[in-house]
Amino acid sequence: MDDLLEEFLTETSESLETVDSELVKFEQNPNDEETLNNIFRLVHTIKGTCGFLDLPRLEALAHAGETLLGKYRDKALVPNSDTVGLILESIDQLKVILNHLGSSQSEPEGDDAEMIAQLVAASEGKMEKAEEPAPAAEKEVKAEEPVAKETPAADGDNGYDEDLDRPLRPGEVSLADLERAFMEADGPDLEQLAAEAEQVKIAEEKKKKEEAEKAAAKPSVEVSLVSQSIRVNVDVLEDLMTMVSELVLTRNQLLQMVRHMGDTEIKVPLQRLSSVTAELQDGVMKTRMQPIGSAWKKLPRIVRDSAKAVGKKIELHMEGESTELDRQVLELIRDPLTHMVRNSCDHGLEPTDIRVAANKPEAGQINLRAFHEGGHIVIEIADDGAGLPTSKIKRKAIENGTITEAQAESMTENELHRLIFAAGLSTAKEVTSLSGRGVGMDVVRNNIEQIGGTIDLVSIGGEGTTFTIKIPLTLAIVSALIVEAANSRFAIPQLSVLELVRTTKDGEHRVEEIHNTRVLRLRDTLLPLIDLADILQIPQGEKSSDNAFVVVMIVGDQRFGVVVDNVFDTEEIVVKPLAKVLSGIAAFSGNTILGDGTVIMIVDPNGIAKSVNLTKETERSMDNAQTATGPIVEQTAMLLFKAGGIEPKAVPLSLVTRLEEIDTSTIENVDGEQLVQYRGGLMPLVQIGGFAPLEENERQPVLVFTDRGRSVGLVVDEIVDIVEEVLNIEKSASTPGIIGAAVLKGKATEVIDVGHYLTTAYHDWFETANSEAQTDAVQKKRILLVDDNAFFRNMVAPLLAAAGYEVTAVGSAAEAWKLNETGIAFDVIVSDIEMPDETGVAFATKLAKDERWSDIPRLALSAMGQNDLDRMGATDAFTDIVRKADRESLISTIDYVLQTQGEAA
Structure with a gap:
């Protein structure tokens, strides 16, 4: 393909994508002149380039669209949904022609006369007049009727026109009669026309002068911008990435050799080589990074068209468009995102009348948000619709055989909601052009999991649904933990690893068995365990779990432990795709070459998570086991x-x-x-x-x-x-x-x-702290500290006093209620959760109903895990929960709740 044509296709395609999204933005805010000028400039550039390359069909269609946009810009026409929709249709047609041009290097046969005629009619205001005919137009037509009536046919002959040298057709006027009619009609005021022409000439000269001045100022800026970037073929970047990957492998091999050699002369140069390789790797990775906004460009148009198709008012808000991720990952999430946004339009958001009846805004909201979190990128798709229909999902899942009635009764609401990811499950009343066939969300989940990502959802009835997608930033080079199972080494992506634990028989971290399922007692929780060798079905001899390595992993909100025989070190590995013969094994996501030249498999955390697959009975037994141990000790x-x-x-x-x-x-x-x-x-x-x-x-x-x-x-x-x-x-x-x-x-x-x-x-440590705090607050805030542990009371009370608070410390809830009876007031109550006579949760629950102290913020001190806190009801009972002995977090949380309370007051 000609280089000039190839560059034209690339730039024009990008420009049309921008025009697409900008037109939707302009339709929502017709007074945005900056957006309109940007659209007009892009379409004008496309038209001019088409003329230069002798592409008449593209040029004619772009020119017609430009004319209509020009009328908007000159305030000659007021944009409406119909005319903007017509321009969008012309953009779609331009894309079709471009695709044909790219494949055959020539425009397709045919013309766009009908669409051009519609654009011309719209630019002349005829689309608007067809909707609301103006009286003035009718008068003009009536004024012209007598002229046609005064035009007779020839006197008694066959209506032969000598100038045309042929008989006149029915209704046709002779040139002589037409000329006579023009001569008899009142002519224009020539002096006035001359004056108007002079004014137009002056205005045009002034405009040309301003444009020339702007053009003179532009080149230096444009030249500097051009010098800042170049267009590089993707294949070149892919080859560069491949070479860097090989360099990383070679670096790893050299590092492996030096580890066994001890101190040598090549150690320092190798460290430098390793550093340069890492910098080169980062640089090449940056060239592969693209803003996620490029995958979102089509979404405003999709939301607009979907809203019209289902007869709803929908607004799309996007945040974090500049968040970058690997180009390969970006391409793989385009379709899942599109499907989920369409689902929100079709199923998630209610019709306008239902929203109004529910005291919601007429326009439904879809919020798209992206941000970095560790080595992942998190994408949230949220709507303010009715939420997922739990009962319908439950009924449909039973009908489809996805779950049994007994299973349905034991499932939580969130677990039922997740059934929408099952194949063939749809609660739509009818199949639409947008969705409803039940072949979407399972594909979305599979596509996301194939790139090492996870998808989760939270749905609240009447408030809406939020999907959270978590995917790795890159698929090319990742940091991995090298482990051994059954005398074979494997790589586990470090992004999914929380911690490493060494189990002991009678120690803090021990393995137990519940309902034939091994679990790890880790601090205040029980984690399901699975042996890596068992998952991979590798034969191994008998071994004890009393002294083993456990890799604690997290996939979505699921935590579990993987038992391995040995743990080596972490290594940056180059991810190679699986061979077709291995592609069906869910436990593997790829393979790699270690520094010693060994080829090993990369474990897929999502595949391992599916293998855990705890039954409801086991989960309940785990909960009971935790409860049976008595009050959870902190x-x-x-x-x-x-x-x-x-x-x-x-x-x-x-x-x-x-x-x-x-x-x-x-x-x-x-x-x-x-x-x-x-x-x-x-x-x-x-x-x-x-x-x-x-x-x-x-x-x-x-x-x-x-x-x-x-x-x-x-x-x-x-x-x-x-x-x-x-x-x-x-x-x-x-x-x-x-x-x-x-x-x-x-x-x-x-x-x-x-x-x-x-x-x-520092003899004045607490006094200085108090005086500093006193300058920040006219009056000290009073805090009630309730904790049965004397050590923590003695430790926390001075810390709070040092922060400038007046602290009253008591050893039980009963003592706190005695203070309540005296009528004393506090600004914040800080309580332990586990207390012998009355637990902190029970104490806080009573506080919420108490006439005197119900409005006082309640903070909990705890070392428990989130699951235990939720099970006890602590999350609902307290304003916030702070980890015990975390002084900085405690003080900052107190400051925050006091500030929030002050603002609310």
């Missing part, structure tokens, strides 16, 4: 260390800002204090049991506590471990700086009082 992450003796000591990990090692030779003594230069300032050092000389030129571990720009370093002898256990202060202490003792990791451990060491370093 665990706290504690840092174990040794300092000032051999006895282990502990501090809540959330209070520690950083773990550092300092060179003792850098410690300076000023005014009896030990100081060290730290992050551009001086940090005082404190020790447990008073100051003791430190050995010179040694590395000393230090726990750093930071608040409001000031830091304190607690010198320790050794960092022992980090554990998550139930913290129960069983013995209080009289020693300053020690709150009490608790059993951690099977040993009696002293828990230190952080507040004591803060005030040791």
